[in-house]
Amino acid sequence: MLKLYEKNESAFAIAWIVAYVVVIGSLRANFGSNSWAGLVALAAFTLLSLAFLRATSTWQKYGLTGLPPAKPYLFFIPLLLVASVNLWLGIAPQATGASLLCAVASMALVGWLEEIIFRGFLFRAMEKDGLTSAIVVSALTFGMGHIVNLLMGHATFGTFLQIAYATAIGFAFVMLFYKSGSLWPCIAAHSLIDVLSVLGNQNFPDGLHVFATVFVIVVAGGYAWYLSRLPGGDSEGEA
Numbered sequence: 001m002l003k004l005y006e007k008n009e010s011a012f013a014i015a016w017i018v019a020y021v022v023v024i025g026s027l028r029a030n031f032g033s034n035s036w037a038g039l040v041a042l043a044a045f046t047l048l049s050l051a052f053l054r055a056t057s058t059w060q061k062y063g064l065t066g067l068p069p070a071k072p073y074l075f076f077i078p079l080l081l082v083a084s085v086n087l088w089l090g091i092a093p094q095a096t097g098a099s100l101l102c103a104v105a106s107m108a109l110v111g112w113l114e115e116i117i118f119r120g121f122l123f124r125a126m127e128k129d130g131l132t133s134a135i136v137v138s139a140l141t142f143g144m145g146h147i148v149n150l151l152m153g154h155a156t157f158g159t160f161l162q163i164a165y166a167t168a169i170g171f172a173f174v175m176l177f178y179k180s181g182s183l184w185p186c187i188a189a190h191s192l193i194d195v196l197s198v199l200g201n202q203n204f205p206d207g208l209h210v211f212a213t214v215f216v217i218v219v220a221g222g223y224a225w226y227l228s229r230l231p232g233g234d235s236e237g238e239a
Contacts, residue, residue: 001048002055013121017141020045020117034095034103034198042109049116062120063183072230073180078223079189082169083196085212092201103198111191118142118170119177119186131178131233138174143167161213168220169193175227 005012023045027038052058059065070076095103118138126134143166173186204212 001052005052005056009121009125013117013125016117016121020113034099034106036102039102039106039109042106042113045113046109049113061124062116063177063181066182067184068180068182073176073185074223074226076176076185076189078219078226079172079176079185080192081219082172082216083189083193085216086193086196086200086202088208088212089201089203091199092203093199094202095198100198104195107194107198108191110194111187111189114142115173115177115183115187115190119174120183123174123177127178135171135174135178139167139170142170142173161209165213165216165220168217168224171224172220172227175224179227179230179233 001012004015023041024038027035027041031037053062053064093100118141122141123134123138126137143163173190177183177186
């Protein structure tokens with residue numbers, strides 16, 4: 001892992017993406033979205049990412065050493081609005097007891113891992129060769145990563161809606177990371193969105209599902225545009 005990182009940072013990021021999508025996608029297809037097997041795999045990926053960060057002392061490079069001031073970033077309210085979509089139909093957990101704890105823990109770890117992989121590893125690897133392409137690829141790759149839901153038997157239309165709003169969220173997250181230099185707000189918002197998806201009622205009628213998707217795209221896309229207008233950026237610290 002360390003040798004690949006030192007030799008080719010982009011290949012290192014791609015290897016992480018492939019491993020994560022294949023392993024987690026396969027487990028979800030075989031055992032469900034929030035299985036204990038999936039939680040173990042997510043925990044293993046998390047420990048591996050922490051071991052890498054410690055071995056390379058790249059906490060600052062990947063925005064893990066501090067929080068940005070909230071005011072310039074609108075107190076992250078647009079991200080809270082996006083997360084609120086999962087509560088539009090009220091609270092209706094998809095599981096109970098130990099299964100619910102497993103699901104919540106899994107979603108919290110997904111927030112950490114996907115931000116480290118797509119905003120951390122991938123974006124930082126590509127940023128040095130071209131900022132615009134790094135932003136676009138990070139967001140699009142994150143969105144397309146949700147296509148694995150087709151393997152779980154999810155409806156094609158619903159999956160493509162998910163890809164659309166995940167891409168919009170991806171743009172908001174990568175712009176927030178680029179402008180603030182901190183990955184923590186992205187991790188917190190991502191984990192909150194995913195945890196609320198487990199706790200909230202997800203039985204959206206088709207019309208409301210489409211409206212919710214458009215709402216997320218408009219809010220996340222507008223936030224990404226707002227962030228792009230802020231001064232600063234390229235806040236990468238020394239590795």
